[in-house]
Amino acid sequence: MRKTLLIGAISLFSLNAYSQNIVEPEFIGECMLLKSDQSTTLLEKHMTQTRSAMNAGMVLTGFGSVKAKLQIEGCCSATKISSGDDIQFIVRAVDNNTDPMAIIKVFEFDSNKKFRRAEMASINTFGTTKTNKLHYLAFTGKKYGQSSYLITLRDKPAG
Incomplete structure (x- = not known):
């Protein structure tokens, strides 16, 4: 009996020694x-604003377009990445049984000194509406841990 317990304890110890230490975000959506x-760094969260604006042609002549944009205050993120590094994220979901391409979207913002913006839609005087104008970045996704995804960006935009 002692030998069985000793062998079982050694087996459990060796499995724990070689097991992967999986770090997942604490909450869904993080x-x-x-x-x-x-090592990992938790990315900051920002509240977005929806902003719509007319171009000068629309104001002066009535011809032009109106654009709807997402806006985040601040010029840039506090998290910095070296340009040579691969860009990988761990994203927590309810579970990781769904195709990550169906539930995760990564898109680019245009930035200036005060804010970052991404154009969502536009409509012009003649009624032409263009929606889903966000510039999506290509990525691959794999299961990670119990309920997360490992997202690897294929595109590496500057900034």
Whole structure:
């Protein structure tokens, strides 16, 4: 009996020694940056504003377009990534049984000194509406841990 318990304890210890230490975000919807040294950083969250604006032609002559944009205050993120590093994120979901391409969207913002913006839709005087104008970035997704995804960006935009 002692030998069986000893063998069982050694087996459990060896399994724990070789097991992967999986770090997942604490809450659903949170996102962590996976650094090249395998450490992680929780990404900050921002409240977005929806902004719509007419171009000068629309104001002066009645011809032009109106654009709807997402806006985030501040020029840039506090999290910095080296240009040579792969960009990988760990995103927590309810579970990881769904195709990540169906539930996760990564898109680019245009930035200036005061804010970041991404155009969602536009409509012109003649009634032409263009929706889903966000510039999506290509990525691959794999299951990670119990209920997260490992997202690897294929595109590496500057900024």
